[in-house]
Amino acid sequence: MSSPAKEQRYLKGNEALAYGALDAGLNAYYAYPITPSSEIPETLAKEFETGKYPGYKVFLQAASELEAISMVLGAAATGSRVMTATSSPGFSLKQEGISYGAGMELPFLVVDICRAGPGLGNLGPEQGDYFQATKGGGHGNYRLIVLAPNSVQEMATFPKLAFDLAFRYRNPVLILGDAFTGQLKEGVEFPQLEPARFDVSSWALTGARDRPPHLLVSLELDYAKHYKHVAAMYEKYKRIEEAEVRFEEFETGDAEVVIVAFGIVARIARGAVNKLRARGVKVGLLRPITLWPFPSTALKKLAADGKRFLVVELNTGQMLEDVRLAVGNDVAVDFLGRWGGLLPSEADIEGMVNRLEVTAA
């Protein structure tokens, strides 16, 4: 098989994500403007006008985040590839629809370009939506598959992965970016891959012609039946946990300290690891790419090898709890947090590692 054609461009993360979604066969986008995610709807509005993407049927700016996500649900119910993007305050509003969509097991893509919170916070980068993203976020028992890009390149390629996962498991998928990754401009390649095809005929709402009606509803008043429905969802989540954990390890082999960081922070941490390694400090990096399912097993393995951990996040310690859960109470887990729109520098991370008194060769 010949290698797929690649198109190279220089784009902002948000723009790359929009083009990545179009390449992934996007059928409909429902917008509500919010900084720092607005380049996504702006790019998709521009491309909608060009008519270059024949499958791209709907771009609609809704009157609220609530309206936008409910439109996503209706459109997704037809088996179409549907997406919406927002930033933290809007992500809170979208939780209503996300919960319904998870309950109905609808495949769709939500993007949260996370900014500082709580409340309006500010427009700077943060990872303060980690809990909301990975623990459900809305009401009831459900999970989202959560992808955390750390580059403009991943902003471009994750929408395809997200749609593949969403349709494979009939589950909403979230791309959790941050203000930095969204605004960052980098060179990016678009692998021209054909979107995978999924059979939606057993559930999509297309009109009950020559078949019994399809019901996509989250309501089930029979408690025993609802118990079974949620139990089946949890069986699905177990399968996802077994098959879809994605992470990246860097210099962890002989490391005494493993930094755990995702998204843009992992980029900074990698720089710090390179600098520390140049001085002979035995430090490595584990970057979760899926925040749910979380790479707990990989962390457990590293802990069993006697490593200690330093969690670095743009929040007051949210993924930190998942790392502690994974490695247990007998392993040292330290934390470096920046929030409010601030980023840690490589020197901040180096300083923190130095304070942990790691052996220098």
Next chain:
Amino acid sequence: MSEAGMEVKAGRLEALTDAPTHYCAGCEHGTLTRLIASAIETLNIRERTVMVDSVGCSVLAYNYFNCDHFGAAHGRAPASAAGLKGMRPDLTVFTIQGDGDAAAIGLLELLYAAKRGTPITIFLVNNGIYGMTGGQMAPTTLEGQVTTTTPHGRDVKLTGTPLDVSKLLAGIDGASYVKRASLVVTELAGPRGSVYAIKNLMDAKRSVENAFKVQSMGGFAFVELLSTCSINWKMPILDAKRFANTQLMKQFPLGVYRDVFGVEKK
């Protein structure tokens, strides 16, 4: 049903399932269910119809209508209907909303579906109260009306006057068809006591059909239907019907509020 070798349809409609409805005695939801199913059959659209079930007394409609169903969040039925219709313009998409659903928590979704002229059909059952949740004040609750959250009667100084949704939508350019009809039979004095006239129902039937026709013509169609809720109004069924035909109808006069395609005249 088969009787002595003869097929007796007994009024069964293909657009309905065999499930008995959960609607309370005297409630007009059952009447509307029948009128909609009948319109779907008349127009021969069952196989390309998707119903959006909203939150309220019509939330279990997926048990009754023999078509595809989508369960929307409270108030968001017009938004999800727009999502469905946008991807599949060939489908007929409709919803039955209550007054709490459409006029309170979902007013934005309703107004914007109308404003955009989204080709969907919305039936609003106005019984002046939150029925499914047990009789709380709705935006449409009449002045002085007792509900569980206005135990001394609705104080309009505090909560405003009843919201007239049809009048509101009459001012929205994107709406093609806005009509208020009634599902409540009217009482007439007969020689041996009361008899009940179905004039309102015949008009409601036409309105329901028109609302589907307008969608097929590419327009946003909205029909508000006055109804009783004898359980939550805490009235005997016939008293509730009298109340609807006097007090409720006085507050919410029947009529055509918008008819851009002129379907009422045809």
